Amino acid sequence: MRGLLACATLARRAAAASSTGGASTAARRHLAGAAEAAEAELKKTALYDFHVAHGGKMVPFAGWSMPIQYKDTIMDSTLNCRANGSLFDVSHMCGLSLQGSQAIPFLESLVVADVAALKDGTGSLTVFTNDKGGAIDDSVVTKVNDHHVYLVVNAGCRDKDLAHIGAHMEAFQKKGGDVKWHVHDERSLLALQGPLAAPTLQLLTKEDLSKMYFSDFKMIDINGSACFLTRTGYTGEDGFEISVPSENAVDLAKALLEKSEGKVRLTGLGARDSLRLEAGLCLYGNDMEQHITPVEAGLSWAIGKRRKAEGGFLGADVILKQLKEGPKIRRVGIFSQGPPPRSHSEIVSGTGENIGEVTSGGFSPCLKKNIAMGYVKNGLHKAGTEFKVVVRGKQYDAVVTKMPFVPTKYYKAP
Template sequence: CAHSVGSLSKTNRKTALFDFHRDQGGKMVAFAGWSMPVQYKDSHINSHMHTRQHCSIFDVSHMLQSKVHGRDRVKFIESMIVGDIAELKDNQGTLTLFTNDKGGINDDLIVTKTDQGYLYVVSNAGCADKDSANMKAKLAEFKAAGHNVDLEFLDECLIAVQGPATAKVLQPGLKDDLSKLTFMTSTLTSVFGIQDCRVTRCGYTGEDGVEISVPKSGVVALMERLLANSEVKLAGLGARDSLRLEAGLCLYGNDIDETTSPVEATLVWTIGKRRRQAMDFPGAEIIVPQIKAKTARKRVGLVSTGPPVRQHTPILSPEGKVIGEVTSGCPSPCLKQNVAMGYVDSAYAKNGTPIQVEVRKKAAKAVVTKMPFVLTNYYSGK
């Protein structure tokens, strides 16, 4: 899963909003095989703070959207993931993980159990080829065994509207009462007159927000309608990355990958209780014993002083021994200090543990810190 931001080539795919981004002053970069805006006219920091204080729109149409149909759809998706989809209520979703037989994470994804007789699945752009190949192979296996299941890959846009003003901005364009649409629930509705939109109360910033799956034919009109509100601005990948890091959220390919287990990544909460007991997901015989036994390394949050800490920065003990590596890091616009996450030897994983990071061959002080770094504001309906 390629996640580095790079220069554009002719082979990068474009979302239906490509021309719109350029017209709005978007600076386009290569990301996971797509041409995406890293920022607009505003600075990355202004964009980040605007999302925390008001409302921003992100184009996330590069992500893989799919539907699973058929009587055996829950059994099918559960054969590849760690989550308990059977226990979800109608129109409720959950963050879960595709795992492999070695106990590693193939991708993270959101599965929503809709009341329209299908599961709605959103997974990462950088893993689209791998995920779709795995799903197709599993589909063939299920069909050969006589199961009733079908898979549909969607060709729709996906936009994320994020920030504390989200409900105020969106409610005038919705028949549904947003105060009833709580975190990780979803509805099929029209948004500002654009039909067939799926609105899900979720996001990747730690703020209240929604992701809207919208037909390509209506996406520009929807963006223009949202941007007509003075609370709303466009935001790019730069702000998206610093926002998700402050919220303590993993980026696939950086913080989790095929070699990290859900236990090492402190994502045990994604593994359904029934699934742990049944041990019927890929890699269960490796992952489930780790829950009790502890792992040699663990994903932690860090706050440091000095120069910014980036991916691959070595993490040191107070005595200077290498005990791990940073997987994501940036200066936090909200906290005005460096934040990072990474993996350390489990002996150093307790919050408050003093450690060091090695930046440009010099050691700087750091402290293992509880995530999220910035309080999350997900809407619980309370």
């Protein structure tokens, strides 16, 4: 039934996230699939009962039953993350270790990052590319040491990522390459974000967190269990992602909430989406897809200098050519009037000509106005460029703006 409570941007995003198709039509067709999946068995994280006990509204997301929000509204949750802090269960995401003397050269054949150049215990955002230079997934990669890299990939991309990495690994091994993998299904992943993240976490570990900067990684004891700690996140705030043995996940979540004296609040996927959009971060399946290259997505900075010179990853020919000549389309940030644009809203010029498409959009709880990101033709991507976005058949004024929309507060090394 169509009506007030029969619509769901987020449910549709979940459908898109689990789709492997690139075109928007493919994502649309997956709606029916998502509904069926919703009714079939959904995977539950170790914190499922904890979410329900805390008022989590559970929804299907990429094959998992995840909290979209708790008792706080998405508006309040988003604001509280930036004022105090948020705790998210992101255990649906897939943690993966690659180990072996050639783990790094192997991974570099599939991603654009200069993994070899990373210092031990540091990481970077990267992109898995296909042979056309399009994005298979984005991922945070950490070089633990010369023979161990740790990755976290998107829940919705898990199956295709593992199939992709697995197939290439088999070929690599056949040629005598020394690499093996371990999927961390024994672990859960919590994201602690916001200004109270560090002071709260500090109460649960002896490690001096003031010496740990954005993108740093450590294997340390937190609340009595052996955790992988990365100073990273998906909100634009300072914060951490904590990979914890699943049997200790609920205790850790409880301890974090308790130590913050209730200021850090459980936060669901709804506010997480608002937060990442305000921070100008891509959502794979919306803002990045199989047919979008890292250059078009504005992630050229994530392509290592050596990789730009040498290539050696899938689709390097396409990507290096785009770096030289400029891409045909570019991801931009947008402010707009009228109703909030959502993904697939058309972008048109003042004369009504199609010039692009919105890939994510909504109302910014922090800025109290509409924000969106989307792709427009190269040349129309500069801040201040005016055009229209079409929402339900009507055109509304829009203007390109720099991202992030809300200033990021990463804890960077001095």
